[in-house]
Amino acid sequence: MAYSEKVVDHFNNPRNVGSLPKQDPTVGTGLVGAPECGDVMKLQVKVNPETGVIDEAKFKTFGCGSAIASSSLATEWLKGKTVDQALAIKNTDIVAELALPPVKIHCSVLAEDAIKAAIADYKKKQQAGQ
Amino acid sequence: MLKFPIYFDNHATSPVDPRVLEAMLPYFTERFGNAASRNHKYGWEAEEAVEQARKQIADLIGASPKEIVFTSGATESDNLAIRGAAYMYREKGDHIITAVTEHKAVIDTCKRLEKEGFRVTYLPVKKDGLVDLGQLRAAITEKTVLITIMTANNEIGVLQPIAEIGAIAKEKGVLFHTDAVQAVGKVPFDVNALNVHMASITAHKMYGPKGIGALYVRRRNPRVLLTPIIEGGGHERGMRSGTLNVPGIVGFGKAAEICRLEMAAESVRMQALRDRLNRKLHERLDELYINGSMDHRLPGNLNISFAYVEGESLLMGINDVAVSSGSACTSASLEPSYVLKALGAGDELAHSSIRFGLGRFNTEEEVDYVADKLVSVVSKLREMSPLYEMVKDGVDLSKMQWSAH
Ligand SMILES: Cc1ncc(COP(=O)(O)O)c(C=O)c1O
Ligand code: FES
Numbered sequence: 001m002a003y004s005e006k007v008v009d010h011f012n013n014p015r016n017v018g019s020l021p022k023q024d025p026t027v028g029t030g031l032v033g034a035p036e037c038g039d040v041m042k043l044q045v046k047v048n049p050e051t052g053v054i055d056e057a058k059f060k061t062f063g064c065g066s067a068i069a070s071s072s073l074a075t076e077w078l079k080g081k082t083v084d085q086a087l088a089i090k091n092t093d094i095v096a097e098l099a100l101p102p103v104k105i106h107c108s109v110l111a112e113d114a115i116k117a118a119i120a121d122y123k124k125k126q127q128a129g130q
Numbered sequence: 131m132l133k134f135p136i137y138f139d140n141h142a143t144s145p146v147d148p149r150v151l152e153a154m155l156p157y158f159t160e161r162f163g164n165a166a167s168r169n170h171k172y173g174w175e176a177e178e179a180v181e182q183a184r185k186q187i188a189d190l191i192g193a194s195p196k197e198i199v200f201t202s203g204a205t206e207s208d209n210l211a212i213r214g215a216a217y218m219y220r221e222k223g224d225h226i227i228t229a230v231t232e233h234k235a236v237i238d239t240c241k242r243l244e245k246e247g248f249r250v251t252y253l254p255v256k257k258d259g260l261v262d263l264g265q266l267r268a269a270i271t272e273k274t275v276l277i278t279i280m281t282a283n284n285e286i287g288v289l290q291p292i293a294e295i296g297a298i299a300k301e302k303g304v305l306f307h308t309d310a311v312q313a314v315g316k317v318p319f320d321v322n323a324l325n326v327h328m329a330s331i332t333a334h335k336m337y338g339p340k341g342i343g344a345l346y347v348r349r350r351n352p353r354v355l356l357t358p359i360i361e362g363g364g365h366e367r368g369m370r371s372g373t374l375n376v377p378g379i380v381g382f383g384k385a386a387e388i389c390r391l392e393m394a395a396e397s398v399r400m401q402a403l404r405d406r407l408n409r410k411l412h413e414r415l416d417e418l419y420i421n422g423s424m425d426h427r428l429p430g431n432l433n434i435s436f437a438y439v440e441g442e443s444l445l446m447g448i449n450d451v452a453v454s455s456g457s458a459c460t461s462a463s464l465e466p467s468y469v470l471k472a473l474g475a476g477d478e479l480a481h482s483s484i485r486f487g488l489g490r491f492n493t494e495e496e497v498d499y500v501a502d503k504l505v506s507v508v509s510k511l512r513e514m515s516p517l518y519e520m521v522k523d524g525v526d527l528s529k530m531q532w533s534a535h
Binding site for chain 1: 438439440441442443446447457458459460462464466476477478481513514515516517518519527532533
């Protein structure tokens with residue numbers, strides 16, 4: 001299968017690969033997928049508690065090139081967004097930006113799930129801290 | 131000088147040997163005759179060429195030329211062998227034994243027969259990919275008419291104990307067919323030594339052209355009869371009608387002759403290249419898992435799982451190398467390889483697998499390039515892998531609660 005230029009670019013030069021400290025109360029971690037399904041995504045956000053703006057986002061992905069590109073793109077989009085704006089990111093936005101073919105739509109769904117899981121984790125920590 | 135992409139996918143198909151092409155060319159042009167034309171030189175020339183090729187192929191597998199039935203390829207050969215025998219011997223019994231790791235041409239033919247009322251036993255395989263002879267023996271009943279087990283697997287390259295299976299089939303009076311596509315021309319294969327009744331072969335896996343294959347059908351001890359699945363002009367002793375693909379057959383014959391003459395030296399060279407690749411990878415990468423027995427294996431095959439790295443992303447990273455993966459992401463069905471799943475090592479290893487199929491035209495220089503490339507891409511992807519990170523942090527992945535999606 002041929003990949004779009006944008007997928008190839010994210011795959012070859014992935015943005016924001018890495019990890020943030022999981023225990024940090026301002027960091028939310030989302031881990032979605034399963035190894036036996038062939039895809040696991042870890043996405044983390046670091047939120048400025050004052051402003052509610054995402055300062056940093058990092059990912060690590062086990063999955064196909066489109067899954068890696070989807071999570072790389074997601075971290076790019078997350079930075080600078082508020083938590084609520086982040087929740088508005090839809091998998092269809094990722095599909096459109098990366099020109100993903102139909103068989104790769106679930107890779108973008110995984111990225112949306114990872115964003116939601118990371119934000120949910122951050123919110124849970126904030127509530128627990130109050 | 132390396133030529134890209136480097137072709138390490140010789141189980142999918144192999145390039146045509148230039149000597150084969152040269153032998154074929156006149157049969158497209160001045161010697162274009164129909165081998166069934168009895169009344170002129172064009173026909174005689176074509177027939178003579180076909181009979182020479184039949185002998186070349188028979189010689190490679192220790193058969194007699196009359197036992198070679200030409201088909202359009204091994205898919206058709208598998209269909210003809212299994213359906214042809216099932217229909218012919220239906221009075222005797224309705225039970226067929228095969229294995230879960232067979233090629234789809236065998237599995238789907240068996241499934242079709244099940245819909246038609248036949249019963250099929252799909253033997254599991256052991257962790258090393260081989261069938262258990264005790265289980266095979268136990269599966270044979272009064273009603274068993276056919277055992278069909280492949281000689282070499284197209285994904286993991288493992289060689290089944292064909293001689294032992296042949297002996298069991300002989301003892302029990304059951305017909306034995308083997309899909310020998312990946313083995314013939316690569317390792318010694320003799321229909322008499324192995325007690326095989328039928329064997330499927332195809333030219334395009336042994337440096338011949340695509341679209342031409344054969345089924346070996348035993349004529350003595352016992353004489354095997356088949357119900358044809360393609361009817362028509364009664365070619366190939368009535369077992370397979372249709373005008374013969376003369377240039378294809380000529381190429382197939384030449385390819386078989388080259389294999390017969392060069393196999394001994396070539397297999398040593400293939401195995402040396404394969405072992406070099408394996409060694410270079412193991413020297414520089416940890417957590418590699420070889421799929422299938424290393425002791426009973428085609429010399430040119432290596433199937434490795436690079437743990438914590440997904441196969442399609444790996445293929446994307448080594449895009450100047452042509453190989454294939456058992457990963458779900460590379461398949462249209464989004465299912466990982468059923469062959470690797472059958473080994474019982476867990477689906478995650480199937481997702482991380484790469485099949486290397488080395489062939490006649492590969493070189494040491496190519497092996498070195500591919501090994502270096504893999505080491506760098508696997509290392510990079512592992513840096514990107516949440517699973518690798520977790521394992522390095524001491525997390526037991528099998529104990530994790532994963533969110534299925
Ligand atoms: C083991 C095996 N059997 C059958 C086939 C089908 O052969 P053909 O492509 O000639 O139909 C193949 C090749 O894809 C194969 O590897
Ligand atoms: S992760 Fe499997 S297709 Fe994308």
